[in-house]
Amino acid sequence: MFAEIIIPLYLPRNYTWSVPEEFTDEMQVGVRVEVALRNKKYTGIVKRLFHEPPEGFQPKPILSVIDKEPLVYGHQLSLWNWIAQYYLCTEGEVMQAALPANFKLSSESVLIWNDEINEEELQDLDDEEFIVAEALSIKKELRLSEVQQLLDSVHVYPVIKKLIENKVCFIWEELKQKYKEKKETYITLHPQYNNDEALEQLLNDWQGAPRQMELLLAYLHLRSTEGEVIQSALLKKSGATTPQLKALINKKILVAEKRAVGRLPDLHADIRLGFELSVAQQAAMEAIKNSFEEKNVCLLHGVTSSGKTQIYIKLLEEQLNLGKQALYMLPEIALTAQIIRRLQKHFGGNIAIYHSKFNANERVEIWNKIKSGEVKILLGARSALFLPFKDLGLIIVDEEHDASYKQQEPAPRYHARDAAVYYAAQFGARVLLGSATPSLETYLNCQNNKYGLVELNERYGKVEMPEIQLVDLKTVPALPGSNERHILSPQLIQAVDRSMEDHKQVILFQNRRGYSPYFICNTCGWIPHCTDCDVTLTYHKGKNKLTCHYCGKDYPVIQTCVACGSHDFKQKNFGTEKIEETVVETFSNVQIARMDYDSVKGKHDHDALIRRFEQKRIDILVGTQMVVKGLDFEHVNLVGILDADGILNFTDFRVNERAFQLMEQVSGRAGRRGDKGLVIIQVSKTNHPVLDFVRRHDYKDFYKFEIENRRLYEYPPFTRLIQVVFKHKEKHIAEEAANILVNGIRQQGKFRIIGPAEPVIARIRNQYLYEILIKLPKDNRQINYCKTLIAQQIIILQTNKRYRSVVILPNVDPV
């Protein structure tokens, strides 16, 4: 017997191994096996078993079979295969992305002793397992190759698998351990009062200690509105003191528990906070279900704050009642925190969450629960698509227009929305795409009747869409004694003052982080650049450094111009850090926070900041894209977009689409409850057509306008693009490789190829970049032919010594 095996590496194709007699009974598609390749050991997944001996070579034998039953299902293997073919990568690369670290050991893996293990768990280890456990307890960590020497055997994987399962050790992961988990104290009811009768009796029989009683009632109220209760929030809300809380804990009425903020509490499955859909929501829900009768994919186009999430919840509930699994995808991890709290109120313990910031153990736990069908509803980012669902009924892709669904680095460079459509089809499951600002690709699919379309045109509670007011930056007066303008226009300052008087909250949006993006010599105009990248440096005032946003390198602030020796520098433009500073100077007595890449680095910083904002502990939030996406804040009545020109000035065919989506989404955070909100857009190009669509909140008109541009200039969604990037430390080598590939393709077919050309940023981390862009008609035969040619040319280049070290990155459907 022979086996085609996927190993988590970049290899031109899958290799074949032979299956020794002793293993033939255990071999199945989807199990893990241990194999050796070029003197290293890997965990591979069996893709195919066959009896015909391969021609021309003698395959090496498999070393061991790790699993008793398949780790991945056939549906997943076919997803891997589809992604590899569609996005021009290998199944090994997909496997690398898909499996948690614990599942893909190699000679390089390092095992770490688990300090918290108790003696009992060591009891049921066999001799070999015990030897390794003992060595680990002394040395604290072992390389896999060391384990091999220890056991004097080649079959070490089954031993390690057992040790990991018994939590004797775990696999070291470089990135994940960096941040310390933030902990908060959560308060829960003592289990003895978890039934209504006992609780009622407690309250009826209460004597004395009226403040403690009030505290308990405040707790019960918070629990019913929030689902979970944090100690600090409880004390603040009830006005009680810590000793009063301690007293209730000592009486075994309440329980305090320190828990990582991101960790899901073990909720009872029966906590349910019900709600009713509005008439419009109900109609939309029925329309979606009707659409699913005919089509596999449906778009829910609902304006911001129309309550799309509530419709998702009802649809998820239906899947749960049918006993099916459902996946709810969000474009970014950051978003999952707020949504999970909303979902938990309805699904309690039936829901789990999964994304790349979880450590390997947490990921394995969820992997297993999805595989067994124990977890029915999963909320996750892009990577959740790789989980081994058993019986999937529905995938929801929320904010489907969001570019973060496309993975950029490393391969597989897949689009999770498009891959979801393929994956769902394997199960006969349905896909619901949701957005207030759908991508042109998706909307065209609706127009062509490929996808169903359901609209929700009113905000929940019939709240009006916010008013959009443009402020012409050209009319904003310059600051005294300078030719620069105040970054907050008088109109915006007034509006902020009004919001503060009304005890409302404000979001100020700027799509640039740092203090100022240009540090420029006032005498000769020289601008400092990164030494490793062709990029100007951004000034960060907080750390007093110039920083390259491409490679992350920091430089001391330059005092003397390298070109002319002048000491006179000025700062041009502004980022979030400078806005924060200006806001502090401009408004007194307000709480301000900043949300951007620099301010929320830790695993739970983002969630913590959002909660502080929700609890009104922050009045004005300054931020980048991060503050925009799908967040739901009750008290925000004003949003300021400080520099719309920066959004409208990109040189990319998607600039209008991105700008519309961004501005409409940012605006959508204003006035979600109660009175109509206000959005102030500061811009100097006041007559840019996109602004008018945003002002009217008119997606359909925008679509008509933009789709004509795309048709005219033959851009997606009317054509398909494949980009190939070449990277090398020597410029001419990268260029040569690009030319060889282009010529190779041209010889075999007529294709429209743009380039090779240097991209706008032509050097990053001392690697020179060249880029080609192939424009293809929407014709699968031609597209596939072109992909085959690209793959062939890449192999030709890689077998040529001169170009072997050129990094070649194909990107299908780049966004």
Ligand SMILES: Nc1ncnc2c1ncn2[C@@H]1O[C@H](COP(=O)(O)OP(=O)(O)OP(=O)(O)O)[C@@H](O)[C@H]1O
């Ligand atoms: N049927 C309902 N019952 C109670 N509250 C609702 C209902 N529908 C919506 N809401 C509330 O209205 C607010 C807006 O809803 P939601 O966040 O789901 O809108 P959305 O369409 O997802 O918006 P966006 O596209 O901006 O993310 C939420 O706070 C939500 O709890």
Ligand SMILES: [Zn+2]
């Ligand atoms: Zn750099």
